[in-house]
Amino acid sequence: MEPKCTVRLDIFEGPLDLLLHLITQNKLDITNIPISVVTTQYVQYLELLQALNIEVAAEYLLMAATLIHIKSRMLLPQRPEPESDEEDPRLQITLALQELKKAKELADRLESRPVLERDVFVNEPESNEPYHPEKELVPVSVFELVDAFKRLLKDAQIPRTIEIEKARVRLSERIKQIEKQIAMQQKMSFFELFSGRTERFFIIVTFLAILELSKRGIIRLFQKEGLDDIIIVRRVGA
Secondary structure, three states, rough: OOOOOOOOOOOOOOOOHHHHHHHHHHHOOOOOHHHHHHHHHHHHHHHHHHOOOOOOOOOHHHHHHHHHHHHHHOOOOOOOOOOOOOOOHHHHHHHHHHHHHHHHHHHHHHHHOOOOOOOEOOOOHHHHHOOOHHOEEEEEEHHHHHHHHHHHHHHOOOOOOOOOOOOOOOOOHHHHHHHHHHHOOOOOOOHHHHOOOOOOHHHHHHHHHHHHHHOOOOOEEEEEOOOOOOOEEOOOOO
């Protein structure tokens, strides 16, 4: 009997980044977070990752416990005194999220500047110019990739509870298949990799292979808008 496959990935940017993604995705006010909504969606993310046998770092579980604690505090009856100096339990997370948002905005501004051999090329024949999606697309974080995977599961009508059975395609084999395909095509569609396939094991192994290739720096992921298809591009030099 084959051992159960467990995958540990280091491409997640931290629990605060996941929270910021949920707030941005739902167009919520960062200064007045509806903690019940965010907590529910945050826990759903962790449940999906754990169902996929992706090892979730302790800091994500700690944040989940913190959110649940804040949610429980906010459900308690509030003191009637208008001058009560009791601190909003969301304040600490809100301040941290605001700092993270500022840092990411500054990073995006730096990333948008031309970089030699990425946006600026010297004496390179036009016929050999690689595909550079940065000109028309934006990079995709692992959270957008998980969102796309959730849509894929929904469209494929796979049960919400996922049990990984004995793999008919090994993860290592699927990684090699996709790596070979992207080397030939230079770019491909995320959803096309699953086209016509509804087998649970194939969908899960393919998704894990994409995550692993991204972690290794072999591919880059781009998207036009939040619900568009994701474009998988071979990283230059990979």
